[in-house]
Structures are given as structure tokens and as C-alpha cells.
Amino acid sequence: MKNKTLIERVFLAFTALCMALPALASYDVNIPPPATPISAQIYGLHMYILWICVVIFVIVFGAMFYSIFKFRKSQGAKADVNFHESTLIEIIWTVIPFIILIAIAIPAARTVLDMKDASHPDVTIKVTAFQWGWRYDYSADDVGFYSYMKTPWSQIGQPGIEATEKKNPDYLLEVDNEMVVPVNKRVRLLVTSVDVIHGWYVPQLGINQYGIPGFIKDAWFKADKTGVFKGQCSQICGKLHGYMPITVRVVSEADYAKWLADAKTKWSTKAAPAAAAVPAEDASKQYSLDELKAMGEKVYAANCAACHQPNGKGTPPAFPPLAGSKIVTGEAAKQIDIVLNGKAGTAMQPFARLSNTDLAAVITYTKNAFGNATGKAVQPADIKAARR
Amino acid sequence: MSTAPGGYYFAPPSKWPVVGSTALFFFASGMVMWMNDIQPVGFLSLALGFAILIYMLFGWFGVVIHESESGLYNKQLDVSYRWSMSWFIFSEVMFFAAFFGALFYARVFSVPWLGDFDNALIWQGYGAKWPTAGPYLDANADYAFKTMGAWGIPAINTLLLLASGVTVTIAHHALIANNRSRLILFLFLTVVLGAVFLALQVYEYAHAYSDLNLKLTSGVFGSTFFMLTGFHGFHVTLGAIMLTVILFRCIKGHFKPDHHFGFEAVAWYWHFVDVVWLGLFIFVYVLV
Amino acid sequence: MAHDAAHDHGHDHHDHGPGPWTRIFTTTNHKDIGSMYLWFAFFMFFVGGAMALVLRAELFVPGLQVVQPEIFNSLTTVHALVMIFGAVMPAFVGFANWLIPMQIGAADMAFPRMNNWSFWIMIPAALLLFGSFLVPGGAAASGWTLYPPLVTQGGIGTDMTIFAIHLLGASSIMGSINIITTILNLRAPGMTLMRMPLFCWTWLITAYLLIATMPVLAGAVTMLLTDRHFGTSFFNAAGGGDPTMFMHIFWFFGHPEVYILILPAFGIVSQIIPAFARKPLFGYASMVYATASIAILSFIVWGHHMFTVGMPAAGNLFFMFATMLIAVPTGVKIFNWIATMWRGSLTFETPMLFCIGFLCMFTLGGFSGLVLSIAAVDITLHNTYYVVAHFHYVLFPGAIWGLTAAVYFWLPKFTGKMYDETLGKWHFWISAIAFNITFFPQHFLGLAGMPRRIPDYALQFTEWNTISTVGAFLLGFSQLIFLWNVVKTIRSGEKAKDKQWEGADSVEWTHLPSPVPYHTFETVPNLKLAAPAH
């Protein structure tokens, strides 16, 4: 280890002391128990600063309450009107806080540098946020899957409608597919988003990283114990921001290998369609209904199923069903408009970034799937014409 | 209306503030409706707001000019006007700072980041070279654009604005020397230079749209280019209108060699617009 | 309603002709305009508070009971905008209007007509802001920080909010120009800058902050508008822009803004504490320098709102160090106030109680700010209820109690009538207790990891949320006592003395009767001898 300054030594000793406290304290009033070296540092820093603040508070307000009791007019106190300036005192109480701040800044800076150093990862996972769920891509292993909240609306209820089911202990914090990582390995996260800003936030792992659409930002952790760690989306991202939980399961290396093998059979990305749309295309090309449906199914799976569900039934009231929807079964122009331009104020975002062919395909698909038997096709040229 | 013995001028009650607020209400609502295609109400509201605003400006400035010309304003008020105009120009500087900030941020941070190693996961093969319409639009031939080039119209425009700064100063000295005809001549020249600048700017925009395929929608380059030059052009327009008003006041014989803050305020504003242009010329045109 | 209220506030003006309505619309008198500002702010405070109560009601227990999630988001957004731009800022401007001319010996503000305009511009802004709840898509629901691209998904209500912000910004800039000019140019002979009461000083610096930052906010929301409607790509990565860029521009405004919300309160406290300690403010000059340092530092710390966006380490470190530094000048202020009380002759009337409450609670809020400023710790606390607790500690006991103290302190001067001391004490004690019940538990919630801006939460957060909600309703109740006390004072308060407070030494107490005549000074007063000695 590098040489330590005196301040750092004091700080470390103090941290060690405080780390003993979690064993006693109830976590409801403090940061949950750390599971990585970084989050342990954070925990220690917080306790350190907290105690400094408590001491300052006691001294400063001790002085104030002393004067409140001592210098009351009702006690016959006479004002000493000449006591209104003292350069010496003023210098002292400028310098002392400054020194205290330096004593805080040094360990704090170390931690910041540590947490920003994401080099040499053992596992790299791409985390893609969207309204409202997460996708985890273990790119090196060709595994990728979605992770949604599992709590049903029947437990949440609606204004005016009582919840019909009792809330689970894990209410709002349960997901269908957990992120799984091996213990004692450096895991690097490449966090991004496809629509708005979200925040991948798991306090016990010491990570809170915005996913910013169009950018990749990285963060890392090395869990030093196995277990299940929970978090939530930390940045407001629309209607269901409160319903975007995260679960990370840290397992032994052997269990991780087992999980990975299983995941490869379930969620291999090799078999899946190339999701990214290529803007270069021939928009004048005419396709047959079946060609469009076949292409559209893939586009649907990659872009729409997250919300409207693979079966087109959606999850009302948050996401309307496309099965039997008036817009889908009605005239094409309306649907092109809503898919191309989105619907303001809702999660239905503009999909103008998809190519004309993909859009034509997916719209044709929805018009002819989930029991919507319109038999109508939409051609790329229609989309091109509708673009603003 | 009274001037207190100690030198205070109490402004009498005035209806113009409320008229102005009414105008802004219709104006803002009209903008909102216009942007959301709520027509024709949006357009009507916008027009109404604009009309009331013009009415208010004429009325309000009419009162102020009248008071000033009747000699109600003393030295202290003159200083107040100077302070207020300086702070107002400072606020305008900060408004432009936001857009210049956006330009620098895009050039120095966001565009290089978009082209870096990690972001290749999303934007494969993006060169991240300024000028750019961004990683997605650059990949689409429909969005390919050319930049304006600094040494054609923009350079001429720079000379025009610099010259107008000189002419307005000459006019100012003429005013101090009480040389009315020289004052009017050079003020007139300043307005003409401003108008020619604007005409060239309009021509340049047309050229950008039709020949260079450079549009407001051309990614971050187009956005910063048109918003910066556009807001500048808007300020030149305002400045030119104010100069014209001052010109007419000069023709009517307003202002005295030692009492002409209305003139100076507009001159200050004009210099400010000038300086902003220099910034634009360097950062938007020369250093592409 | 705001007009009605302003109308109610009639302190009888024998000498002026026009009917009450004409007067409200056309007045150029700094006291009339100040009163209109204050009533407007009071009204907005109640509306914003009512919105907060709806939020708290929804958070009483887990599950959705009261409002839909999107309405919850809208209420959060508008609650913040109303409180900040509608309540606290106008209230400060209201006091500036009333007090600055009196304290520096001027007849009125420098630009009386523009003064009236600054007030009246806020009315269309308020109409747009509240109207946005009625349009399809509802009010802006992106949080008051309006981050894109979420804000791009918003409907027409978002545009209305943007224009409301434009108007409020214009109003603030005009108000600030007026205040700066008044202070710099209309001081009576003898009132040198370094003899000015601190309220004038803090406002001078605040006005500077406003003029420097409001235009930047205007620029930022203009870019949002063009991104939304005209196809620009400022905040869109596909076009080479960056959503993070908005955050930088917004917080370049946003952080100075939070000091805009506190500095005038510092000024108020700096005048009230000496009055009740019956001795001059300790360290007058260092108070001025500390205020200026806070203002200067406030321009280089904005990144502490962005520790989690993925700035390079150097960025996080710079913003962390710069932010920590602000504790030094702020500490100087706290120490000076306490030293003012030291060896004084203290009494504890309502304004003093609120100032002492201010000292304790604001310092707590400052400490939680310091914890947040540690970039590493902020990682676990960012966008949790810890942040909500932090800023309510600095905003409610800071800004709102500062204002409350000012109302009790100067009401006798403004109206010539004395408020009810017993009611005032009730108001203080109930709100002090209720405030802490409401917001102290939110620290625990945040530490335990409860995100902000959510309508529903996991079960382990239930107890503290329930307690917080109960506290919020009690806090709302205590504000009704406040309202009642103010109304009661105006209608039937006992006559106040010209120098109601023994220790008050600024010009409005020493040179002017209570209530102050319609035109404060008909002639320029000579303050060479009389100005308070610092």
C-alpha cells in the first residue's frame, strides 16, 4: 500500500471503529451494510463526517444556548455594545473550519479516485435502461436479457381502487430476471439508456450511475460477499419511475458458471435479430405482406415488446394493449403518426430513429398479429411520406 | 407629478406596466399554441400580444421621452439610467454566454466523447470531427452539409459592423459638438450599415438552406450555428430599430450636447451587438 | 385571488386619489408594489404547500391511493417551481421594495414604473403555470430541474411551463436591475456602502446573482424549446448534443439560485438578531465579505448536482473541493450571529425565535449539504430523500423562516399595528416541532436508499414516511396560524410604536413613524450623523 498521511491513518482507524457499529445498529436509520470495498469506504466517510458535524454542532450551539441562558435581559444582562469586532477571533474561526475541511477532503479524494478507476475488469456488463426496465448484456458471453419489476398492479392498487392482493415483503423491489455476478471479481458496468435518463442505483454496491441516452458511462464494483442486493432507478424517468427496481445477485464462481450456462440457452444474443436499425435503405421498395410481417416481428421484439408485451396485450393501465386497439386496427396514417412521433406526455416515444422499412414492417406486423387480422400492409414509402 | 425639493422625481401612476403584462400573456400563450399547432387561435393570440406590445412600447416610451424633453430628469436619474443599461447589457451577455457555452461544450466534450472507445458500442465508426451533425445524422447522406466559410459574406459583415461602430461614435461626437447635420448623417449611415448587414445575413441563411444543406436541424452544428447567429441577428434588428427611433428623434431636434442618454444607451447596445459578432465570427465561422 | 389579497391590504392612504382598483394596476409606489409582491408570495406559498400536502398524502402508506403517478410527478414539479419562483423569490423582492428605499433614505425605487411591471409580469406566468394542469398531457412532470430528454416527452403543459419561466426570469431581471440601481445610486448623503444595513447588502449581491444567472436559465429553456419543436440537437446525442450539457447549463443557474433563495434571509437575520441582542452586529465587514465570497464561489460549484452523471474524476474532485469551501464563509456568518448574541441583552419576541430556529436548523441543513458535497458519499445519497431533507432544511427554516421573522419584525412598521405575540409564539413552536417531524425522518429514508420523486415505495420505508406525512399536515396547520395572525394584525392589531423594537437601529425605525407615510421621504434625508454605527 501507498504511504499514508497522518490524516489518513486517523481516518482509517476511525473507519475501522465505525465499521464495528453496523453490527449493533438498526439499518433503518443509516446506510445499509456495505458489500464492496468502495461502499465500505463510503460508509466510513459518512460516519466520519457525521461525527465531525455532530461535534461542531454541539460546540457552536452550546455557545449559543449558553448565551441564551446567560445573557437574557430578564436576568438583568446588560449589552456590551463594544463587543462587535475582533479580527483575531474572526481569523480563528475562518481558519479552523478550513483545516477541518482539509481533514475531510483528503480521504474523500482517495475514495473518489478509487471509485473512478474501472480498469482491469473481470466481467463487463452493458446495462441499458429504458422506460421502465433494464436490459443486461453480458456481451463477451453473448447473453442478454430484460429485467422488469415483478410486483403486480393488484398489490399496488390505483387511486380509488384498493389493492386486491396483500403486498409481498419485497414489494416493488422484486424483478423477474436478476443480474447475476461472481463474488470477488471486478465487474465493470457500461451504463446507457435508450430513451430518457435513468439511474442505476444499488447503495450496497456503492454505485449510482446515470444511464444517459446515446452515451456510455462506466462504473465498477467488486462485491466481497455473496447475497442479493437491491436498488431502484434513481433519476426521474416518467410515469413509472417508481417501479423500476434493480436486483443484483452475487454468487460464488461455480454458481456463476452454472447460471451462465443456463443463461446461454435461454437468452443467447446470437440467435436474436440484429436489433440495430440501419438507416441506409431503399425506401421505394415494395414488400409483400408476409415479408413485412416476418421482418416486423423481429423489430417488434426488439423495440416494442418491452412495453406492449410479446403477446400485444400490454400491461394496462400503464401500457395499452395493441391487440384490438382502435388505432392499430384503424387507418394506417394514425398509427404511423403515433409510432413515428410518439405521444407527448406518455412513454410512447418517437420511433423516428428506426428505418422506414423497419417501421413499415413493425406497423404491418401489429396490424396482423395478436388477433388483429386487418390484412393491411404499410410500405416504407408511406413512412417516408409521413416523416416530418 | 412633482419634483421634490431634494431632487426627487415621483413617477405618476401608469397603466403601461399592466398593458405590457397583458401583451406578454397573449404573446406567450400564442407562442405555446403556435408551437403545438393550435390554430388559428394561436396565431391570433400571438398577433394580439404583439400588437398590444407595440402599443405599450409607443405609449411608455412616449411618456419617458416627453418627461425627458420637458427637463424633468436630473443628474441622478441620468446616472440611474446608466447603471440600469449597463446591467441590462450584462444580462444579455449572460444570455449569449449560455449559447456559446453550448457550442464549446459540444466541441470540447460531447462530440469527442461520442467518438471515443466506449461509445463505439453505440455509435460505430463515428469520426467525431467538427463540424458534425452528430453520429446518427452523419451516417445519413440526407443530412450531409457544408459549412459557411468565414471569408465571404461573414467577413464582409464583420467589416460592416465594425464600420457601423465607428459611424455611431462619430455621430456621438457630432452630438456633443452640437453638429446636428453631421450627427444625422452618421446616424443614418449606421442604420444603413446595420440594414445591409441584416440583408446579407438573410441572404446567407437562404444560401445555407438551399445550397449547403445547412439547416437548423443539421445536428449540433446546425443548432449552435443558427441559434447563435439567429439570436445575434435578432439583436441587430432590435438595435437597428432603436437606432432608427433615435434617428427620428435627432431629426426632431431631441437631445442636447450634455443630456442625451437615450442616444448613448442605444450606442452602447450597438457596441455590445458588435462585440458579440466578433465572438461569433471567430468561434462560429473562422475556427470551424 | 392575489389581487383580492393585495386589495385587502389597505393601510389607509388619505392622500391619494385613484380608487383602489386603479391604484393596484397603475401604482408606482414602492410600498404598494411591495405589498402586492408579499401577498402574491403568501398566496403562492399556500398553493405550493397544498401541493406538497397532496404529495405527502400519497406517501402516507405504500401503494397508490391519492393520485396517479404522472400527476404525482407534475405536483412535485410545480410544487418546487411555485415555492421557489412564486413564493420565496417574490417575497424577498417584496421586502426589498418596502425596505431598501427606507433603509438607504431614498424616496422610492429607481424605476417605479418598471417596478410595477416586474410585479405584473408574474401574473401571466402564474396563469400559464397553473393553467398547464388543465391542458391535455398535464403539467410538466420532469421535476423542477427539467432534464431532457424526459422533458421532450412532455406535452403542451411543458411549453407553458417554459414560457412561465421566461416571464418569471424577465421579472426577476427587471426587479434586480431596479434594486441594484436603487442601492448604488439613491443612497442619501451619509449612507455609505459600508454603513448600509445588511439586508441591503445581501440584496445587492443577490441581485447580481440574479442578473448573472437568470439569462442563462432562459437560454437553457430556450434550447429545450427548440429541441422540442424545431428539430435542434442540443441535448440529443444522435445529433452530437448531450443531455448532460443541459445539466451543466441548468446548474450553472441552479446553484447560484439556491443562494439567491438564502442570502436575503441572511440579511434579514443579520438585522433582527442585533435588534434583540441590543448590540451591534458582530463583524459587520466580515459579514459583507462572507456574503460576497459565497456569491463568487456559487458560480464554480454547480457540478455537485452531477456527481453521478459520469464526469471525469478531475471534474468530481474540483466540484467537491469548491463546494466544501462554501462552508467557510457560511460558518463565519453563523459564528458572527452567535457572537452578536454573546454578551448581549437578549429578549425572545417572535421574530427572534424564528431567527434562533433559523440558526439551528439552517446549520443542520448546511451540514447535510456538506455530507452531500463529498462526491463519494453523494453516490449513495444522490436523488434520495436525504437530498430532499437537505434542501428543505435550508429552504424552510432558512428561506421561509427568514421571511417569517421579517414579517413579524416589520409588520408593525408597515401597518402601524402590533401582531399578537402569543399567537406568534404558538406559530413558532408548532412549526418548529412539525418541521422536524416532517423532514428529520427523511434523512433516514435517504440513507436507507429511498429515491425521491416516487409516488410509492418499498415496505421498509413505511414508518418514517407515515411520520413525515403527519408532520407535514401539522406544519400546514401552523401556517394557518400565521395567516390568521397577519390578518388579525392588519384588521385589529394594537397601535405599534414608531420604534417598536428597542434595539433596532436602521433608518426605518429611527427616522420614520409607524406606519410609514405613503411617500417615505419627500426630501432627501441627511444621514451623516444618524446612520447606524457599525
Ligand code: HEA
Ligand atoms: C437555500 C438553499 C440552499 C442552500 C443554502 C444550500 C447549501 C448547500 N448545499 Fe444544497 N441544495 C439545495 C438548496 C440549498 N443548498 C437544493 C434545492 C438542492 C437540490 C436541488 C435538486 O436536485 O432538486 C440542493 C442539493 C445539494 C447537493 C446535490 C445533492 C444531490 O443531488 O446529490 C449538494 C452536494 O454537494 C449540496 C451541497 C450544499 C452545500 C455544501 C451547501 C453549503 O452552502 C452549506 C454551508 C453551511 C454549513 C456547512 C453550515 C454552517 C457552517 C459552520 C457551522 C462552519 C463549520 C462547518 C464545517 C467546517 C463543516 N446541495
Ligand code: HEA
Ligand atoms: C422554498 C422551497 C420549498 C418549500 C417551502 C417547500 C415546502 C414543503 N415541501 Fe418541498 N420541495 C421543494 C421546495 C420547497 N418545498 C423543491 C425544490 C423540491 C424538489 C422538487 C423536484 O423533485 O423536482 C421539493 C420536493 C418536495 C418533496 C419530494 C417530492 C418528490 O420527490 O416526489 C416533498 C415530499 O415530502 C416535499 C414536501 C414539502 C412539504 C411538506 C413542505 C411544507 O413545508 C409546506 C408547508 C406549507 C403548507 C402546507 C401551506 C399551508 C397550506 C394549507 C394548510 C392548506 C390549505 C390550502 C389552501 C387554502 C390553498 N417537497
Ligand code: CUA
Ligand atoms: Cu428509470 Cu427512473
Ligand SMILES: [Cu+2]
Ligand atoms: Cu447546489
